[in-house]
Amino acid sequence: MIDINEAIESLDWKREPKGLYEPIGYTLSAGGKRVRPQLALTACRMFGGREEDVLPAALALEIFHNFTLLHDDVMDHAPVRRGRPTVHIKWDENTAILSGDQMLIEAYKLIAQVPSDKVLSTLRWFNEMATQICERQQYDVDFERRDDVRIDEYIEMIRLKTSVLLGNALRTGAYIAGATEQEQQTLYDLGIHLGLAFQIQDDLLDVYSDPATFGKAIGGDICCNKKTYLLLTARDIADAKQKARLKEWLRHDAGQEKIAGVTALYDELGVRRAAEEAISQHTMEALRLLETLPQNEASERLRALAERLSTRNK
Amino acid sequence: MIDINEAIESLDWKREPKGLYEPIGYTLSAGGKRVRPQLALTACRMFGGREEDVLPAALALEIFHNFTLLHDDVMDHAPVRRGRPTVHIKWDENTAILSGDQMLIEAYKLIAQVPSDKVLSTLRWFNEMATQICERQQYDVDFERRDDVRIDEYIEMIRLKTSVLLGNALRTGAYIAGATEQEQQTLYDLGIHLGLAFQIQDDLLDVYSDPATFGKAIGGDICCNKKTYLLLTARDIADAKQKARLKEWLRHDAGQEKIAGVTALYDELGVRRAAEEAISQHTMEALRLLETLPQNEASERLRALAERLSTRNK
Numbered sequence: 001m002i003d004i005n006e007a008i009e010s011l012d013w014k015r016e017p018k019g020l021y022e023p024i025g026y027t028l029s030a031g032g033k034r035v036r037p038q039l040a041l042t043a044c045r046m047f048g049g050r051e052e053d054v055l056p057a058a059l060a061l062e063i064f065h066n067f068t069l070l071h072d073d074v075m076d077h078a079p080v081r082r083g084r085p086t087v088h089i090k091w092d093e094n095t096a097i098l099s100g101d102q103m104l105i106e107a108y109k110l111i112a113q114v115p116s117d118k119v120l121s122t123l124r125w126f127n128e129m130a131t132q133i134c135e136r137q138q139y140d141v142d143f144e145r146r147d148d149v150r151i152d153e154y155i156e157m158i159r160l161k162t163s164v165l166l167g168n169a170l171r172t173g174a175y176i177a178g179a180t181e182q183e184q185q186t187l188y189d190l191g192i193h194l195g196l197a198f199q200i201q202d203d204l205l206d207v208y209s210d211p212a213t214f215g216k217a218i219g220g221d222i223c224c225n226k227k228t229y230l231l232l233t234a235r236d237i238a239d240a241k242q243k244a245r246l247k248e249w250l251r252h253d254a255g256q257e258k259i260a261g262v263t264a265l266y267d268e269l270g271v272r273r274a275a276e277e278a279i280s281q282h283t284m285e286a287l288r289l290l291e292t293l294p295q296n297e298a299s300e301r302l303r304a305l306a307e308r309l310s311t312r313n314k
Numbered sequence: 315m316i317d318i319n320e321a322i323e324s325l326d327w328k329r330e331p332k333g334l335y336e337p338i339g340y341t342l343s344a345g346g347k348r349v350r351p352q353l354a355l356t357a358c359r360m361f362g363g364r365e366e367d368v369l370p371a372a373l374a375l376e377i378f379h380n381f382t383l384l385h386d387d388v389m390d391h392a393p394v395r396r397g398r399p400t401v402h403i404k405w406d407e408n409t410a411i412l413s414g415d416q417m418l419i420e421a422y423k424l425i426a427q428v429p430s431d432k433v434l435s436t437l438r439w440f441n442e443m444a445t446q447i448c449e450r451q452q453y454d455v456d457f458e459r460r461d462d463v464r465i466d467e468y469i470e471m472i473r474l475k476t477s478v479l480l481g482n483a484l485r486t487g488a489y490i491a492g493a494t495e496q497e498q499q500t501l502y503d504l505g506i507h508l509g510l511a512f513q514i515q516d517d518l519l520d521v522y523s524d525p526a527t528f529g530k531a532i533g534g535d536i537c538c539n540k541k542t543y544l545l546l547t548a549r550d551i552a553d554a555k556q557k558a559r560l561k562e563w564l565r566h567d568a569g570q571e572k573i574a575g576v577t578a579l580y581d582e583l584g585v586r587r588a589a590e591e592a593i594s595q596h597t598m599e600a601l602r603l604l605e606t607l608p609q610n611e612a613s614e615r616l617r618a619l620a621e622r623l624s625t626r627n628k
Contacts, residue, residue, distance in 0.1 A: 020452040071415060075408040094389040094455070097411060101385060102448045104418055109441045112434065120426065120433050127423045134416045138334040141408070 002041060002051050004034045007059060011106075023087045023099040024106070027066050030082040036061040036165055039302075040173035043187055046298035049177020053115050057122055057172045060110035064126075065165060067103035068133055070096060075137075104130075118176050129168045136160030143227055151232045155196065158229075163195025183293060190289040190302075197282035198309050203228035204275045205313070207263055213313050219259035225250050229278065230271050237269055283310040316355060316365050318348040321373060325420075337401045337413040338420070341380050344396040350375040350479055353616075354487035357501055360612035363491020367429050371436055371486045374424035378440075379479060381417035382447055384410060389451075418444075432490050443482045450474035457541055465546045469510065472543075477509025497607060504603040504616075511596035512623050517542035518589045519627070521577055527627050533573035539564050543592070548585050556583065597624040 013025025037058035044054040072078075073086040074096045080086060088096035107126075114122050139157055143149050170187035179187070205214060206221040207230060221228050238246055246265055252258045266272060286306045293299055327339025351372035358368040386392075387400040388410045394400060402410035421440075428436050453471055457463050484501035493501070519528060520535040521544060535542050552560055560579055566572045580586060600620045607613055 017449055017452040017456060019456060020449060071411055075411060097385055097389060098448060098451055101415075101418065102445070104415065105441060105444045105448060108422055108437070109445070112437050112441060116434055119437070120430055123422070123426050123433070123437065127419060127426060130419045131416070131423070134412060134419060135331055135334060137412055138331040142331060142333060 002055055004037045004041075004058070004062070005031070007055060008062065011059070019091075019095065020099055020102055023091055023095055024103055026090070027070055027087060027099075027103070028063065030084060032066075032082065034062060035305075036065055036169045039166060039169040039191065039305075042298045042301050043170045043173030043179075044177040044298075046294055046296060046302070047174055047177035047179045047183070049173070053118075054173045054176045056110040056113035057126075057176065058169070060107040060126065061165065061169050061172070063103055063110065064107040064130065067100050067107065068137070070100045070103065072137065074100070114176055121175060122172055125168055125172060129164045132160045132164045149227050149232060151229075151236055154227065154229065154232050158196060158199040159192060161195075162199050163192040166195045166198075167191030186289050186292055190286045193282040193286040193289070194306055194309060197279045197286065197306075200229045200275055200279050200282070201310065201312065203230055204272065204279070207266065208272055209313055219256075219263070222259050222262045223254035229275055230266055233274050234266055234269050234271050237271075237274075238265075242269065279310050283307070316369055318351045318355075318372070318376070319345070321369060322376065325373070333405075333409065334413055334416055337405055337409055338417050340404070341384055341401060341413075341417070342377065344398060346380075346396065348376060350379055350483045353480060353483040353505065353619075356612045356615050357484045357487030357493075358491040358612075360608055360610060360616070361488055361491035361493040361497070363487070367432075368487045368490045370424040370427035371440075371490065372483070374421040374440065375479065375483050375486070377417055377424065378421040378444065381414050381421065382451070384414045384417065386451065388414070428490055435489060436486055439482055439486060443478050446474045446478045463541050463546060465543070465550055468541065468543065468546050472510060472513040473506060475509075476513050477506040480509045480512075481505030500603050500606055504600045507596040507600040507603070508620055508623060511593045511600065511620075514543045514589055514593050514596070515624065515626065517544055518586065518593070521580065522586055523627055533570075533577070536573050536576045537568035543589055544580055544585050547588050548580055548583050551583055551585075551588075552579075593624050597621070 008028050013021045013028070015021045037055075040054050040058035040061060041051050044051055069081060070087055073081055074088045074093060078086055079089050084090075086096070087099060091099075108123075111123050111126055112119060136157055139160070143153075143157065167188040168191070170191040171184045174184045174187045203221065206216075206228065207219060209218065211218055220226075221231075225231075234246060235243070242265065246262075249258060249261045249265065252261065283306055287303065290299055290303055290306070322342050327335045327342070329335045351369075354368050354372035354375060355365050358365055383395060384401055387395055388402050388407060392400055393403050398404075400410070401413060405413075422437075425437050425440055426433060450471060453474070457467075457471065481502040482505070484505040485498045488498050488501045517535065520530075520542065521533060523532065525532055534540075535545075539545075548560060549557065556579065560576075563572060563575045563579065566575065597620055601617060604613055604617055604620070
């Protein structure tokens, strides 16, 4: 099996001009779970394809993902990513903008390296996915300014945020390996459900997790009034009195009191259970789709990943 | 003949989310001479190709060019572009970053729309060109920090800045229209020379032009010690005494006195003539290459453009 980290390093980020490529190497060396390229390679193996054929697209997806993080961090003025200073802190903002632009171009250079009869569809899907992710980033900004975001709009937002990348990784891997259109579509849909389960789990863990294993402070989303699955669900099912209390808490200063108050209201409303049910539904749907596909080492791996996602505690 | 401005408008920048697409429409509606798409379509006609086949690539090049201006303006904190507030002023910096990213993706969406058997080469050339232009932007930053930039490094820099886009526009148009590899390469080289003539002319006009027709203040480059063809040539051919005088002027406060002083030194050194000769050489070389290509309405148009570039006064 191909080692993604080695493959990323072998792309040579020590090239000139250093001011452009060093920050790219730095960003990509921070690690992360490499979920997207792993999904692409797993889908490839599921259909007996050659991993070398899928690798360029798998790397393009990982580089694209890191490009979005790099530019998002500039826009959010985030000082830290994966425990290290962000590029605009370690270098400067202009470096982060320009190196990010080049990362996007590097992703497209890799797309052009898949087997030539597969380039066109791979490129079109990649373009569509990239567009959805940029649009999501804009909706994110719009959402923060709105008080009336509905839960279905939120689901659409997280679909664009995480799901389309996972779906596209799976579909592209299967396509290049020679899967049928039906199989490609099934894997795409499977990725969508995996992404939704993952994102709702993310929202849930912010409130309901063990501080010892979570690794981040509990209640960060509550403190900044972030529109999460929990908050929007609470708003949806609260009665008039509960709505008023929630509104009160949202105006409250950030801190332990606020976290405890909002959590108590979530408990009262059964929001935790609603989120757990949603996660479980999306995971079940992903597993159901998986059963319609070839059963082998690769599908086994995907099943394990899906189950791990829905029971993860950090 | 296809109207480029109409074609750009028809891409529909009124889509949702408005926060993402409106700034793109605003940037693209500012006009400019549309030199790059015109070159692509002219090359297409030269070989009897269908303009509709080349149009997506022609638009991709125009959108890419405007994407670089948009992000450059953020990095330079430039408040005005083509007489209007820049996107980061009219909206904000995050909007300029994100809409710029989407412009780059839009360019790639158009590349995917050329006739399908032409997508791969068009994409590879586009990637190579985009990389060169990002690298150039980084060298630009590096150059500003250096005092020992040589004239050949400068030529390489302006080649990457303007020439590769013009060369690629011509080559891509010819390729899609069915020209031979030799003809494609000739047109690429022709574009390189056109771009070099254009950029050196730009440097020349900053110092030696008629304020009445130029439209900008004379001496802007001198005031900010910009490393132009004139300054680097002056440094190259000055004797020890002249070098000392030049150094003195570079430390001088910006203003009419500095402009007059540096211009007098340029006159003394014959820098104007050296620049005019370089422009003339590149123009002649472009015209010579043009003679080896089919002679028709399109090549006539290209000849007129080359001659206009070298005698333009603004």
